[in-house]
Amino acid sequence: MKTILIKYGELNTKKDNIKYFINKLEKSMKKKFSDLNVNITSNVAHSYIEYHEEDELKVIDRLSKIPGIYSFTIANKTKTDIDNIKEEVKNIIQNINFNTFKIDTKRSYKDFNLKSPEINNILGGVVLKNKDNVKVDVHNPELKLTVEIREKYTYIYSIEYLGLGGYPEGVNGKSLVMLSGGIDSPVSCFEAIKKGIIIECVYFEAIPHTSLNAREKVINLIKKLEEYTTYDIKLHIINFTNIQEMIYKYCDKTYTITIMRRHMYRISELLCKKIGATSIINGESIGQVASQTQESILTINSTINYPVFRPCAFMDKKQIIDISKKIDTYDISILPYEDCCTIFVPDHPVIRPNINKAKEEEENFDYNKEIDNIMNNILEIIVKKEETTFNDYL
Secondary structure: EEEEEEEEEHHHHHHHHHHHHHHHHHHHHHHOOOOOOOOEEEEOOOEEEEEHHHHHHHHHHHOOOOOOOOOEEEEEEEEEEEHHHHHHHHHHHHOOOOEEEEEEEEEEEOOOOOOOHHHHHHHHHHHHOOOOEEEEEEOOOOEEEEEEEEEOOEEEEEOOEEOOOOOOOOOOOOOEEEEEOOOHHHHHHHHHHHOEEEEEEEEOOOOOOOOHHHHHHHHHHHHHHHHHHHOOEEEEEEEEEHHHHHHHOOOOHHHHHHHHHHHHHHHHOOOOOOHOOOOEEEEOOOOOOHOOOOHHHHHHHHHOOOOOEHHHHHHHEEEEEHHHHOOOOOHHHHHOOOOOOOOOOOOOOOOOOOOOHHHHHOOOOOOOHHHHHHHOOOEEEEEEOOOHHHHHOO
């Protein structure tokens, strides 16, 4: 079997709690690889995965999508004995083309009889003796061989893959994500998952003003996001039609978006209490649209007491688009099916709303009655990782 060595990165800052974080990470990896014949072991420095070579591409792809992993590398494993290490280095370099190289030894097993500089010199000599026309370059080598000396085994590697970073799944509780179907909110979902947050999603629709195609978009976005989770994500679908029509009928047109968002927040907070989530997450980016100015956010946020996290708040649109393309949600997000945030948009929405004015406008109809009705008629869907069609969710 071959070996991959996994580095934790940010987890190393957890000190007394690091074992809890590592156990969570190992649990996630075991779920991700449940269908493959792998062996996973962990300690406070690294995790190791032993796997069969025919599964290598699958293992690399899945590791790149597990939160809590800073980086990983395919390592050659040998016994911690200088002769075995020399032989392994000799074997490694035979199939690599390079002109310059560097040996970097990390001797965590301090009882080994050679110090790191001595090992570097010995192994550098092995490379020079067994590879023609190469030389040492400690500053910018074409090949950097890292040698990690541990008590029983030594790991030698040259190529390092970056992981997602962040924290293992489930270490930071549960949040409710307001998923609209646009570009920004799936990116916020992804950023929350990276931070070890378990997510459920809420989607507001206003049929017949919005279509089932828009709902299908959201379900397909969740399927993409599930590549970064070990669980099936629950989607809560809110029938927002009546309340949205009342806002448009009874409220100042310039305030319709502000009041609509205030009601979305109210409903989301109630849903958080129902599902045991401790925060709300959305895709708002400061200044991007009228409802995302600081004054608008203040007015909208004032309706609830739960914290609202906005991972995209300080990103520009290009950054958000780049992430959406990386996680393969962009092409779904730009499908031309409107959600309820883009219908009934006034020509001149207020960009600096007044809280008292917003309160006065929404008192023009009995919104509490409408919210009660909405909370009693939420459609809940478990979006499955396995192959399903949209008809399975109707």
